[in-house]
Amino acid sequence: MTDTKLEKLPESLDPKNVPLGEAVLRHLVYSVGKDASHAVRRDWCAALSLAVRDRMVDGWMDTTRRIYKEKAKRVYYLSMEFMIGRLLEDAISNMGLTAEAKGFFSEHGLDLQEILEAEPDPALGNGGLGRLAACFLDSMATVGVAGMGYGIRYEHGIFRQSFQDGWQLEEPEDWLIFGNNWEFHRPEVSYPISFGGSVQQDAQGKMVWTPSERILAGAFDTPIAGWQGKHVNTLRLWSARSAETLNLHQFNQGEFMAASRQQVLAESITKVLYPGDHTAEGRELRLKQEVFFTSASLQDLLHRFLLDNKDLTALPKHVAIQLNDTHPAIAVPELVRLLVDEHDMEFVQSFEIARGCLNYTNHTLLPEALEKWPLELIERCLPRHLQIIREIDNLFAAEIRAKFEGKDPAPMQAIDPHHGGWVRMGNLAFIGAKRVNGVSALHTELMKQTVFKDLHEVYPDRILNQTNGITPRRWLKECNPGLAELITETIGEDWVGDLSHISELVPYAEDKAFRDKFKAVKLENKKRLAAYIQSEVGIKVDPTALFDIQIKRIHEYKRQLMNALETMALYNAMKADPKAGWQPRVKIFAGKAAPSYTLAKLIIKLINDAAKVINNDPDVDGLLKLVFLPNYNVSAAEILIPGADLSEQISTAGFEASGTGNMKFALNGALTVGTLDGANVEIKEHVGDDNIFIFGLEADEVAARQHGGCQPWVTVAETPRLQEVVTQISSGFYSNGDTERFKGIVDNVLAHDYFQVTPDFQAYWDIQRKIDGEFKDQDTWQRMAVLNTANMGWFSADRTIRGYANDIWKAL
Ligand code: GPU
Structure with missing residues (x-):
């Protein structure tokens, strides 16, 4: 200075x-x-x-x-993803x-x-996890938490999705091509990140790591203003560059490529967001991305702490760090390493400090999504970290043996020595965290009973719940100005900064004049959505039809397939008897599939192929349309959600950790058709059993069926509408007679059906027909819709952030 x-x-x-x-x-x-x-x-x-x-x-x-x-307590939110969307x-x-x-x-x-x-639209994330981080930034600034987001400044966010003959095409996304007016580059803020090499003990017995590769992390800051701009926090994203300068000698020899080699390698670390959602992939580069942003963030926050503190043992008093899933879980050994190797502290004390600051949020129980790294890879890239992980494991084992006689710590340790050896990042994060949280009441309970059962037994106070939330600024005030104005003119503007006020709308559910205005706003939003559909995919839809929307990543457990099968069954029924007084419907899908997720991509193709048949059949014209919108992102959600009548939240019970789209829809006056999964359970408690459509197997029933051998082909045979649809698909009805195209889907449903589409199909069909009937009674429907909006106040991310601040961070 x-x-x-x-x-x-x-x-x-x-x-x-x-x-x-x-x-x-x-x-x-x-x-x-x-x-x-x-x-x-x-x-x-x-x-x-x-x-x-x-x-x-x-x-x-x-x-x-x-x-x-x-000297406010500082909160650092470490996340691989921030799906911020447009900022202006x-x-x-x-x-x-x-x-x-x-x-x-x-x-x-x-x-x-x-x-x-x-x-x-900066799409620096895959889905819910990244969008949650973005909502939290808005809420931390609104509530007044001294919070900072740390992440990666990907040059290319999630791929841009288009369809070619109905198949998903992935193209690179280029959000930075015209520059970024929000960020401040901080060239002076840069930290070295090391990989590889070896560790030797020096004469004093100190471990000295000599890395073989070193790159630099440079900071880019984006200011994030909360509601009314009183409090403005920072999102700091790291960009990688080479620690070495251009090899001028080589360059002058005309070896341009070789001369830039180091630069290219270093920069590749922050080139692209990995498009895997819920699956471990991308191996070494992905690991390096995780280490890169975690280490830079920890070095940065320690530097800031030391500007006005000398005693690092006071770190937990002044600093809380939230790990968004296991992606930054390497923070556990990295923080210990920085304290021991760079700040000359004792190991045991360093681990206590780390365990005083770090907290971990779990976002899934899916076994394939719980990150684990081969020991060999960790040893090669991060030899010093591996030593520290082993020491942490030993300390943990000693703690368990001392507290619980005869208890074997091995299954709970970070290192799993079997099958060649693995580092289990979930276990590492749990062992190194002060608090571990799930993201809905049901998910947290299941965490205790399944993935972290044994760790929960030995540390019964560590797991707690913080049900997700959404920011009402972006997800009501900005995306739905018509409804926002109606609410404000009815109850005043306090709801924007404190969503609990929205419950003042409850009495207006009984007010016919208000319901009519509410309905008129919805119709305007549906017209806007209809125009968007027309311009994106050229399909004309009737804004007075029931708009039924499922928008989220494509995943078997989210069961877009079940929705698609029900659509085909509805098509059959309508075609068989077009004059039966059907409720006209528009079925809308959007969402990306991970590029390597073959079955998910095939489901997209099936929906697109079915759309071609259904939308061109004059028999169902005016009764049914099927639309798959390309390139779902935050900006598209802002048009889709306000225009929905029905929100599809139909995951296999026990598999959706929380969901946050479910909250956005209900807040905007859509009714939910859903299973008792994730936060649907809590939405039902808030909006009331009569104002939500719940169906299907519950989590314990699903688990029982998945363990005991069930016979989906028998269920299909016993469900005539489903049987008919499955037969049509396999006989090439939607594929110009090609009986091979959808074999992957049909075989999977008939032989395995792990995600229980077949046993839930009939209940789903039945509740959809009930919904048809209720929609026809518009007065009752609008009443329910108003009660959804009015009763969603608790799902504000401001409430969630206060929960974290009080129970985890001790920062308010
Ligand atoms: N989620 Br793990 C993601 O979006 N990506 C992931 O890699 C993992 C979880 C989601 C959950 O599926 C969703 O249920 C939850 O609402 C969201 O995280 C935020 O907690």
Whole structure:
């Protein structure tokens, strides 16, 4: 820092003293370098973003000063994914600038909405886990937690999905191509990250790691303003670069490729987001990504701590670290290593410090998603970490033996010596954490009974629940302005900053005039969605039909297949008797499949092929449409969710840890058809049994069937509508007579059906027909819809963050 007499900036420089419009024009000319007559939407978007960012900076610095002064406990949220979506509307809305921005642009003949849509959608995540992290950033800033997000600045986010002849195509996504107006590059903030090499003991007995590879992590900061901009936190994303400079000698010899080799290798670490969702993949590079951002974040937070603290044993008092799933679980040995090797502390004390700061959130019970790394890989890439993991395991084993006579610690340890040897990251995270949490009540219970059964027995106080939540700013106020205005004119605006107020709407469920307005808003949203469908896939849908939507990653356990099969059965029934008074429906799907997940991709193809047949059949015209929208992302969700009548949350019970889309739909007045899984259970408790459509096997019944041999082919034979559909698919009805195409799906359903599509099919069909009937009674339906919106206050991510802050971080 420099010594300067300049403490406060002159008032004239305060961005608040300049009308927003003027600031936009100034940025357009002097930052973007365009004059108004040549500017395209993207230029206006850049100028507006910079003008809004200026308004955030003072609050940002104030927040930083306040945190230092008050010595507030700092919370670090480490996540491989932050699915932030577009930031401009969020920033304008939270900073209270919407009216001013709208006014300025309309004065100049421009439409704010179109300018907002010119912003690329940063999709730095796969699905719910990444979106949860983004909602938490908004809520930490709103609630006033001194929180910071740490992640990776991927050059390419999740792939862009399109369809070629109904098959999923993956293309690289390029969100940074026109620059990023939100971030501040901090070239001076950089940390070395090491890999490989060997460890030797020096003369004093100290372990010395000599790595064979070293890269640098550079920081990029994005300010995140909470509701009303009072508190502004930071999302710090790391980008990799080589620690070595260009080999000029080689370059001058004309060996351009060889000269840049080190740069290319280093930069590959933050090139792409791994598109695996719930499955371990990508091996070595993925491991290096995890180590890279975890180590950089820990070095950074230790550096910040030491700026005004000397005693590292006080770290747990001032710092809480949340590990978003096991992806950053290498933090356990890495924090110990930094304390022991770089700060000369004792091992046992260092482990106690680590265990005082670190907490771990589990997001799945799926065995294939619990990360484990081959010992050989860890030994080769991270030899010093492996030593520390072994020591931690020994310490843990001694603790268990001392506390529980005769208890074998081996199955609980981080290292599994069998089958060539593995490091189990879930066990490592559990052993190294102060608190471990699940993400819904049911999921947390199942965690205790299954994956962490034995660890829970020996540390019964460690596991707790924090049911997920969503930010009402993005997921109601911004994405559904019509409904937001109706709510505000009815009960005032307090709900935006404190969603519990939304329950004041409950009495209005009985008010016919209010219900009619609620319905009118929904219809407008459905028209907007219909226009989007038309422009994306060229299918015309009737906005008065029942809009039935399933949007999420494609996964067997989420059972898009069951929804598709029911659609085909409905098609058969309608075709057989078109005059039977059917409720017209539009079935809408969207979601990406992991590129290596063959069956998931085949399910997409099946839905697209079925859509071709159904949408072109005049017999069901006006009765049924089937739509699969490409490239589902946060921006698409913001159009889809407000336009839904029915929200599909139909996972095999026991498999969806929580779900958060379920909350977004219900908050926006869609009714849920769902199983008793994840947070559906709690949604049912809040909206009331009469205002949700629950069906199907429960988690314990599913588990029993999965363990005892069940015979899906028998169930199919006993379910005529399902039998008919399965026969049609295998005989090539949806594939131009090709009987091979969907064999993978048919064989799987008939022979294994691990995710229990066949036993749940009939109950799903029945409840859908019940829904048809209830939708026809629009008055009753709208009443239920209002009660959904009104009773979702508890699912605000602000409530979730307060839960973490009180029970885990001790930070409020
Ligand atoms: N989830 Br593990 C992901 O989106 N990706 C993952 O790799 C893992 C979990 C989801 C859960 O499936 C979903 O139920 C949950 O709501 C979400 O994390 C946030 O907790």
